[in-house]
Amino acid sequence: MIETLEKPKTSTGKTLRTEEMIVNMGPQHPSTHGVLRLEVVLDGEIVTDVIPHLGYLHRCFEKHCEHMTSYQQVIPYVDRMDYVASMTNEMAYVVAAEKLLKIEVCDRVHYIRIIMAELQRIASHLIAIGTFGIDMGAFTPFLYYFRDREKILELFEMTCGARLLYNYMWIGGLSHDIPPQFVEKTKEFIVGFKKTLQEVNDLLNYNEIFIKRTANVGILPKDLAINYACSGPMLRGSGVNWDLRRDDPYTMYDKFEWDVIVGKGEMGTVGDVWDRNMVRQLEMWESLRIIEQAIATLPEGDVSKAIPKRIRPVPGDAYGRVEGPRGELGVYIIAEDSVTPYRIKARAPAFVNLSVITEISKGAMLADLVAIMGSIDIVLGEVDR
Amino acid sequence: MTALTTYFNDIYRSVSSTMTGMRITFKQMISPTVTIQYPHVKMKMPDRVRNRLFMNFDDCIGCELCAKACPVDCIDIEVMKAPPTESLGETSTGQKKRIYVTKFDIDIAKCCYCGLCVYPCPTECLKMTDVYEFSEYDRSNLIYNFGTMSPSEVETAKIKVKQYDEEQTAKKAAAAAQAAAAKAAAAAVPPTAAPVQNAPPQSLDSTPTQQ
Amino acid sequence: MNELKLLLENPIVMSVLLAFVPIVFILVYALVTLYGEMKVAAHIQNRLAYMENGWHGTLQPFADILKLLQKEDIIPTAADKFLFSLAPYLVFVGTYASFAVLPFSSGFIGSNIDLGILYLVAASSLVVVGLLMSGWASNNKWSLFGSLRSAAQIVSYEIPGVLAILGVVMVLGTMNMQTMTQMQDGGIQNWLIFGGNFALGQKLALIPFMFILFVIYLLSSMAEVNRTPFDLPEAESELVQGYNTEYSGMKFAIFYLAEYANLFLVSAVVVILFFGGWTSPFGSFMGGPVWSAFWFIMKGMFFVFVNIWLRWTLPRLRVDQLMYVSWKVLTPFALFCIIAIGFIMVV
Numbered sequence: 013m014i015e016t017l018e019k020p021k022t023s024t025g026k027t028l029r030t031e032e033m034i035v036n037m038g039p040q041h042p043s044t045h046g047v048l049r050l051e052v053v054l055d056g057e058i059v060t061d062v063i064p065h066l067g068y069l070h071r072c073f074e075k076h077c078e079h080m081t082s083y084q085q086v087i088p089y090v091d092r093m094d095y096v097a098s099m100t101n102e103m104a105y106v107v108a109a110e111k112l113l114k115i116e117v118c119d120r121v122h123y124i125r126i127i128m129a130e131l132q133r134i135a136s137h138l139i140a141i142g143t144f145g146i147d148m149g150a151f152t153p154f155l156y157y158f159r160d161r162e163k164i165l166e167l168f169e170m171t172c173g174a175r176l177l178y179n180y181m182w183i184g185g186l187s188h189d190i191p192p193q194f195v196e197k198t199k200e201f202i203v204g205f206k207k208t209l210q211e212v213n214d215l216l217n218y219n220e221i222f223i224k225r226t227a228n229v230g231i232l233p234k235d236l237a238i239n240y241a242c243s244g245p246m247l248r249g250s251g252v253n254w255d256l257r258r259d260d261p262y263t264m265y266d267k268f269e270w271d272v273i274v275g276k277g278e279m280g281t282v283g284d285v286w287d288r289n290m291v292r293q294l295e296m297w298e299s300l301r302i303i304e305q306a307i308a309t310l311p312e313g314d315v316s317k318a319i320p321k322r323i324r325p326v327p328g329d330a331y332g333r334v335e336g337p338r339g340e341l342g343v344y345i346i347a348e349d350s351v352t353p354y355r356i357k358a359r360a361p362a363f364v365n366l367s368v369i370t371e372i373s374k375g376a377m378l379a380d381l382v383a384i385m386g387s388i389d390i391v392l393g394e395v396d397r
Numbered sequence: 398m399t400a401l402t403t404y405f406n407d408i409y410r411s412v413s414s415t416m417t418g419m420r421i422t423f424k425q426m427i428s429p430t431v432t433i434q435y436p437h438v439k440m441k442m443p444d445r446v447r448n449r450l451f452m453n454f455d456d457c458i459g460c461e462l463c464a465k466a467c468p469v470d471c472i473d474i475e476v477m478k479a480p481p482t483e484s485l486g487e488t489s490t491g492q493k494k495r496i497y498v499t500k501f502d503i504d505i506a507k508c509c510y511c512g513l514c515v516y517p518c519p520t521e522c523l524k525m526t527d528v529y530e531f532s533e534y535d536r537s538n539l540i541y542n543f544g545t546m547s548p549s550e551v552e553t554a555k556i557k558v559k560q561y562d563e564e565q566t567a568k569k570a571a572a573a574a575q576a577a578a579a580k581a582a583a584a585a586v587p588p589t590a591a592p593v594q595n596a597p598p599q600s601l602d603s604t605p606t607q608q
Numbered sequence: 609m610n611e612l613k614l615l616l617e618n619p620i621v622m623s624v625l626l627a628f629v630p631i632v633f634i635l636v637y638a639l640v641t642l643y644g645e646m647k648v649a650a651h652i653q654n655r656l657a658y659m660e661n662g663w664h665g666t667l668q669p670f671a672d673i674l675k676l677l678q679k680e681d682i683i684p685t686a687a688d689k690f691l692f693s694l695a696p697y698l699v700f701v702g703t704y705a706s707f708a709v710l711p712f713s714s715g716f717i718g719s720n721i722d723l724g725i726l727y728l729v730a731a732s733s734l735v736v737v738g739l740l741m742s743g744w745a746s747n748n749k750w751s752l753f754g755s756l757r758s759a760a761q762i763v764s765y766e767i768p769g770v771l772a773i774l775g776v777v778m779v780l781g782t783m784n785m786q787t788m789t790q791m792q793d794g795g796i797q798n799w800l801i802f803g804g805n806f807a808l809g810q811k812l813a814l815i816p817f818m819f820i821l822f823v824i825y826l827l828s829s830m831a832e833v834n835r836t837p838f839d840l841p842e843a844e845s846e847l848v849q850g851y852n853t854e855y856s857g858m859k860f861a862i863f864y865l866a867e868y869a870n871l872f873l874v875s876a877v878v879v880i881l882f883f884g885g886w887t888s889p890f891g892s893f894m895g896g897p898v899w900s901a902f903w904f905i906m907k908g909m910f911f912v913f914v915n916i917w918l919r920w921t922l923p924r925l926r927v928d929q930l931m932y933v934s935w936k937v938l939t940p941f942a943l944f945c946i947i948a949i950g951f952i953m954v955v
Contacts, residue, residue, distance in 0.1 A: 035749045042848060057927050085468035088511035149836055149924025152422060155653040159431050166443075173447035173525065179511040187512070188445060215421045215921070220411040221837055222923045378753075379840075379926045408937065418921040426651045434659055 032060060039068045043147045043382045046392030050369075050381075057377045062370050066363075069396040077356040083109060083183060083323040086356065090343070091177040093358060094394035096139050099132035099168075100336040102181040104358075107262050108332025108343040109183045113325050120313030121185050122264040127198070127306045128168070128180065129334070130299040134205075135164045136337035137292040137299075144289055144386035145216050148225055153216040160208045163201045170194060184318040195307050202300055209296060217286075217293055226289060227280030230372045230384035234283065240368040243361050244339025245295065246388060249275035249288030256335035268305045270298045285380075285387040292389070324351050338362045338389055362394040442527040447512045449528040450503055452543040456488040456522035459496030463514035463523055471507035472514060475500035477554060480561035488520045497554045501544040506536055626718055630707035637905075638868045639669040644909075645916050652920045679857035687854065688745040695742035696855065696862040702734030703869045710876050711786045712904055713886050715897030724785035725773055725877075729766070732832070732873065735866070736762045739841070739851050742863075746854040754850025758841030761930060762832055768938035769828035772821040775946050776881045778953060779804060779814065789885030794892075799884040813952045817945045822882045824938050824945075826911075829874035831934070833867060836919040840927060875911035876904070883907050 033054045038044035047068035053061040073093055077086045090105045091098040103125055110117065138161045142154035165175045170191050172180040180187050216222055232242070237250040247254055255272040257265040273294040275287030325347040333342035339361030348354040365388050373381050433440065442448075459476040477497040479485055485494035515523050533539050546554070615621050643658065643666065650657030658665025683689055706728045708718035721727060736759050743755020779800065780788050791805060792798050800818050803811030831838035842850030852863045879885055885907075886900035894903075925933065 033749060080468060081465055085466070085513065088468050088509050088513065091511075092509075145923065149839065150922065151649075152425075152653050152920050155655070156425070159654055169446060170443040171445070173443070173445035173512065174510065177509070177511070179513065187516075191443075191445070211421055214414075215418050216923070218414060219418055219923060220407070220414040221925055221929075224407075224929055225923060225926055377926060377928065379924075415918075415922060419917060422652045422917065422921045425654060426648070428654065430651065430656050431654045432656055434656070 030055070037381075043385065045143060045385065045390055046395075048366075048385075048390065048392055048395070050385075052378070052381065054378060057379075059373055059376050059378060059381050062373050062381065064366060064369060066366075067396055069392045071397065073397040074356055074358065077353055080352050082351050083325075083353060086353065087182065088177065088179050090358075091179060092393065093360065093397055094336065094338070094341070094362065094391050095176060096391055097132050097136040097337045098176065098178050099128045099180065100136075100334055100341060102178065103129050103263075104332055104334045104336070104341045104343045106181045106183050106332075107334060108330050108345050109323075111332055112328060112330035112345055112347055113183065113320065113323065115184045115318055115320065117185055117318045118313035118315070119264065119311040120189075121315050121318075123306050123310050124186060124190055124315065125181055125263055126265065126268075127190075127303055128171075130302045130306075131164050131167060131198075133299050133337045134296050135161050137296050138164075140292055140337070140386075140389040141212070141216070141289060144383075144389070145222075147382045147386035148216075148222055150216055150219075150222070153212045156208055156212055156215075160201075160205050163204070167194065167197060167201065170197070182316075182319055183323060184316075184320055186315040189315045195310070198303065198307055202304060206300070209293070213293060217290060223279050223286060225379070226284065226286035226383055226387070228284050229280075229380045230285045230376060230387060231281050232283040232288075232368060232372050236368065236371060237283065240364070240371070242339065242365050242368055244336065244365070245288055245291040246339060246365045246368075248273060249291045249387075250283035251275050251277075256333060256340055260333070262332070262334055265302075268302045270301045273298060285383050288387040322351070324349075333359070336361055338391070338394070339365060358397060360394040360397060362388075362390045363397075366390050366395055446527045447510050447525040449505060449526050449531055450508060450514070450541075451524055451526045451528075452501065452503065452541075453522040453524075454498070454501060454543045454545050456490070456520045457498050457501060457543075458488060458492055458494050458520055459498040460519060462517040462519070466513045466517050468511060468513060469507050469509050471504045471509075473500065473502040473504070474498060477558050479554070480557060482561070488522070490520050492520055497546070497551075497558070498544055499546055499551045499554065501542070503541045503543060504539065505531070505541055506539040627708075629712075629716070630704065630710075630718060633712075634704070634707070634865065634869045634872075637872055638865050639673075641868050641871070641912060642669045642672065642864075644913070648913065648916045649920045652917070673861065676857055676861040681857040681859065682854075684747060684854050686747040688747070691741050691745035692854075693859070695738045695745060696859045696866070697738075698741060699735050699738030700862050700866040700869070702732055702738060703866050703873055705731040705734070706873050707869070709785055710873070711789050711880065711885055713897045713901035714790075714895075716901065717786050720784065720786050722782075722784045725777065725783045725788070728785075728873075728877065729770055729773065732870070733762070733766065735832075735870065738866075742855070743851040746851070748854050750848045751851050751853045754841045754847045754853070757847075757927060758834060758851060760927075761834070761838065761840060761934075764931060764934040765828040765831035765838075765938075768824050768934060768942045769832065771939065771942035771946060772825035772828070773877075773881065775817070775821045775942070775949050776800060778946065778949050779818075785880055785885070789880055789887060792884040793887045795887075796884075796889040798887070799882065799889075801882040810952060810955075814949070817948050817952070818882065820941055821945050822878070824942050825881065826878060826914075828934070828938060829878060830915060830918070831930070833870045833874055833915075835871070835915055837922040837925050838930060839919075839924055840930060871912055871915060872908055875908045875915065878911050879904065879907040 035052050035054060037050040037052050039047040039049045044050065049065040049068065051063040051065060052059055071092070073089055076089055080086055080089075087102055087105060090101045093101050106125075109115075138157040142157040145151070145153040168178060168180075169175045171194060172178045172188055174180075232246065232250045234250050234252055237247050237252060242250070243254075251274055253272055253274050256262070258272055273291050275282050275284075275291055277284070277287060278290065279286045327348050329344065329346045331342055331344045333340055335341075340359065341361055342359035344355075344357040344359070345353050346355040369384060369388060373384050376384065459474070461474050461476060464470070464472040464474050475498070477499055479495055479497050481495070485497070487493055510525070512525055515525060531539075616625075646657045646668075658668035661667035661671050683692055708731075709721060709724040709728050711717040711720075739758045739762075740755045743751045743753075743758075746752070776788075777783055780791050782788055782791070792800055794805060796802065798805040800814075801822055803814045803818065806814065827838075834841050840850075841847070842852065847853075852860055855863060886904035888894045888899060888903050
């Protein structure tokens with residue numbers, strides 16, 4: 013962080029009267045990643061206060077879910093929550109719903125779900141790092157990453173017919189089994205993608221200007237991260253070794269061998285912007301490891317066998333949580349004796365992570381604020397829901 | 398001393414990482430491009446692609462399952478039960494149509510392309526095609542009228558249904574009167590074969606086929 | 609016919625005609641660079657860029673200009689209308705005036721004055737005034753930020769830039785840009801980056817310092833034209849669009865034109881100082897006024913290309929780091945080089 017400079021003195025020795033400037037960053041600002049509005053109080057270039065204003069993209073997701081005619085119809089809405097990681101949203105919802113309905117699905121469904129969720133995590137991190145690069149002024153890595161994200165989207169499109177909003181994971185199964193060429197194409201993708209990862213690592217993450225811009229900026233200490241209930245790369249970047257995939261293994265994550273990436277403060281302090289970004293970068297390698305293992309040991313089975321014809325759960329509630337690309341994504345369902353959910357609440361990680369911005373950006377510069385926002389990796393669709 | 402070392406080290410690293418970056422971008426500059434010239438060249442769509450909805454009206458039996466499955470209510474159907482005497486033909490799968498579908502509109506502007514309407518259709522008459530270029534200048538053009546019944550046909554159908562209903566009520570009244578008479582005449586004899594009322598078409602009972 | 613000859617002999621008419629040469633050049637060059645920048649950026653990013661108008665989209669820059677001409681010229685209600693309208697022209701005039709002393713070829717220079725390079729440095733500083741004016745007059749906080757940043761940046765980067773020029777002036781002993789170029793004539797080995805036209809010992813001693821001065825001038829020139837990694841004044845992720853946020857239509861186009869003209873200007877200065885200006889790399893082969901114009905423009909375009917290449921590779925610095933680079937890295941190195949060059953030239 014930059015210590016605030018002393019106020020300049022006039023020739024008579026009095027402190028010069030300076031005024032703080034309030035600027036509105038957003039909702040139409042290129043680096044607010046959507047329609048977030050930040051009320052920024054600036055002392056010259058130095059940020060003295062940040063007040064986030066939300067709600068520009070509020071679409072009443074939770075209220076909509078109460079007015080569906082079945083549990084199945086909620087899934088397209090869940091897709092639109094965090095629109096760059098729809099698969100993980102669906103996963104959180106189906107995990108919760110299957111808990112509620114006590115449905116057991118076969119191993120193949122679990123495996124395919126894990127493959128999809130990990131591919132989605134890569135796709136989401138690609139956007140996160142790419143747009144973060146744009147925030148730092150480097151446009152090219154963004155397009156290299158988008159080039160490879162396109163291949164993931166092609167895999168998804170091949171599997172379920174949609175590129176962004178999949179409606180693929182259904183309660184009790186999947187809408188389609190994977191197509192025959194899927195495994196081969198995924199392998200092909202992994203080979204090419206590893207090259208891009210290395211390339212962008214050299215081009216962006218280890219570029220000296222980038223390091224200087226991000227190291228020791230926006231430091232989020234361990235205790236603050238825990239107190240603010242941050243999760244995902246935000247929490248792990250601060251050095252907390254916590255990943256739901258390992259610590260509360262849902263579906264079949266305990267079958268695979270992989271490591272939880274934690275920020276080490278390689279270029280500066282633990283929990284700075286660089287660390288958070290690097291956690292994402294390295295997590296993609298781990299996701300690739302999981303996908304490789306999963307497609308190598310993909311079991312056989314019928315993916316739509318357990319899909320219930322008619323969903324009418326016994327009254328009760330269930331909370332399903334998954335480790336999304338942005339952190340703990342939880343869906344809480346209360347069911348009454350009806351075909352529609354009584355209430356659905358989503359714990360959106362981006363919303364929770366965003367709350368810490370005021371705390372960590374005080375005393376930073378305006379350009380650092382942009383870096384901090386990029387490193388939080390917010391998706392406004394999820395923040396506002 | 399350490400400060401000086403850091404100073405020169407920083408300069409060295411800036412220069413070397415810039416060189417690395419320039420090497421990478423130069424390599425990419427001479428490598429072939431990956432984009433396609435969209436309106437001239439089009440990407441091949443996979444088989445399962447979900448774009449514009451298409452509906453084969455000839456196969457529709459008016460079960461309204463698709464409208465119920467739609468999460469955004471973009472399918473607007475109006476149906477009328479046809480009198481059993483009327484023959485509406487059969488679907489290509491050989492199911493008998495028993496319901497007049499007087500209106501079948503899909504507001505494609507509302508559609509969220511989730512594909513949920515496709516699965517419950519018992520006759521597989523709804524499907525998502527690979528057509529994705531259908532923008533319009535006027536939003537009302539995006540309401541697709543798949544129903545083939547003309548207004549006059551709808552009118553005749555309405556009259557037929559009304560006639561049939563009247564007949565039915567008359568029959569029912571007659572039957573009721575008869576029953577009452579019979580009851581009065583001989584209390585021991587129960588009425589035989591009460592008229593079937595509002596029997597749903599078979600398709601509604603059958604469970605939706607899963608893909 | 610006689611009247612025409614008489615008219616041409618009139619010094620005022622002649623200078624007006626002379627003044628037209630750079631502006632025609634700037635306009636043509638801006639179109640080429642606009643196209644080139646988009647193409648280079650696209651190919652770096654595995655894209656194709658313009659492909660529709662003309663062969664490989666070569667007519668696209670004309671279409672862009674036509675579009676800008678047609679656009680509504682919006683002046684914000686709260687803006688200072690006079691300054692707002694004046695600013696883009698001031699920025700352009702500053703750049704354009706500097707073109708007067710550029711020796712385009714051995715046969716053409718707008719004004720062959722003895723203090724050429726000094727005049728160039730002074731005239732191009734006029735840009736700062738225009739930028740400050742545009743930011744202030746827009747009555748927009750982001751614009752103000754952008755213009756303040758650019759003022760601070762251009763002023764601080766002029767120091768290492770001028771120091772680098774000073775080093776070269778010390779070696780060549782002249783400020784006349786035509787003379788500077790002529791002193792490097794005679795082939796690639798006489799260019800200053802390779803030690804200039806001196807005795808072997810002196811030449812070898814000069815090479816490392818010349819190289820450092822070249823890098824310093826290249827960096828500070830990039831900062832002066834506000835390009836990545838020094839594009840803070842218009843850092844779109846922080847300041848929306850910086851000082852030209854509120855501009856539209858032709859005023860915006862003139863900002864753009866000035867930026868591109870400035871880009872060529874600084875590249876030309878790099879070429880004149882270190883790469884022998886219009887001189888042919890093969891001595892007298894491919895020399896002469898026409899060829900020399902070709903060499904000058906080609907060398908200038910090469911550095912424009914390097915600028916574009918760097919722009920699409922690097923991220924952007926932060927304000928304090930920008931100042932750090934200028935005051936704590938470039939300036940001391942430049943001073944060191946000047947002292948060393950002084951010794952070399954004396955010995």
